[in-house]
Amino acid sequence: MADKSDVSPLCDHFNAQASTYERRLGGSPRRAISHALDLLPGLSSTRAPILLDNACGPGFATEAFLEAYPDAHVYAADVTPGMISLVDRLVASKGWNDRVKTDVMDGVNLHYPNDMFDASITNFGIFFFSDPDMGAREIFRTLKTGGKAIVTCWKDMTLLPILHAVQAIIKPGSVPIVLRGLDIWAQKETMEMTLKRGGFSFLEMHEQEVMWWNQGIDEAAKGLADNFVNMVGDQWSDEEKNGILGVTEQVLKDQGEKFIVESEGMIGFQMVAWIAVATKIP
Incomplete structure (x- = not known):
């Protein structure tokens, strides 16, 4: 049996994809974060809240937290050095060095003390953890009593x-290719039971559409093709994978009415997220 603590393949994958992360997802993770922050209204009454951006990726939640809560301090952690480099670049460009602490850290083994954070967000990250139950326990452990955790996953993807x-x-x-991991997490019960096994006895589940928007078919095809190359993995030859971009463009042009939503000159794809709000209670 493989060692579940070995995250090196995951690191290699996300290191390679860090620079194209936003293009590959059409801005949908940012939209999920925006909706998630609306579910934390009580945080504004907390003076200088301490927040965790867990499995932070390129720092979308860090940016949203600091713009919403100007007095906040954010700890941004990700297992992938390439992602943390992007967060460091963001922090430097915004002049947030005194408000953000970044760490290369696995979500199943957070090196933070108990009861540290007023709120945390794990945005489309928990289903990548080697042990999601352990990751949920770490989220619970590091929250203050009364603190809230936002945890998101995909319910429905057009991809x-x-x-x-x-x-x-x-x-x-x-x-047809099946992504069994995503199928499991598309079920509401998967998130609910994972967080409950992590220690959360009180949680709310919200279903939220978060559109994937692109400026045109060319941009959309590039983002989709980046994902498809990863999704087919070793099942396809290099020659077949090299054909993905051109064929994706063809599919969007010929069959776009099945998949594409158009608005104000943009094209998009409907994505639906589960947004869990879990409260740490005594």
Whole structure:
């Protein structure tokens, strides 16, 4: 059995993808964070709140926290050095060096003391943890009593139907790719039970549409193709993977009415997130 603590393949993956992270997701993680912050109204009464951006990626939640709470101090942690480098660059550009502490750290083994944070957010990260239950326990442990944790995952993604259309052209007759991990997390009960096993006895689940917007088909195809290359992995040859971008553009042009939402000159894809709000109670 593989060592569940070995996160090096995950690090390699996200290090390689760090610079294209936002393009690959069409800004949808930022929109989820915006909705999540609306679910923390009581935090504004906390003087200089201490916040955790857990599995922080390029720092979308860190940025949103500090813009919403000017007196806040944020600890941003991610297992991937490449992501932390992006956060450090963001912090330097904003002049937030005295308000943000970054750390390369695995979400299943946070090196923070008990009862440290007024709030934390794990935005589309918990399903990547080697042990999500342990990650939930770490979120619970590091929250102050009464503190709230925001944890998000995907309920519905447009990516898979588009990938299947691409697959039908490149590998006709092949069995459609299934992402079993995402299928499991699309179920409301997965998030609920994971957080309860982590120690949270009180939580609310919210279903929220978070659109993936792009400036045009070319930009959308590049973002989708970046994802598809990772999703097919070693199942496809290099030649087949090299054809993904062109075929994705073709699918969006020929079958766009199945997948695309148009608004104010932008094209988008409907994405739906689960947003859990979990409170640490005595």
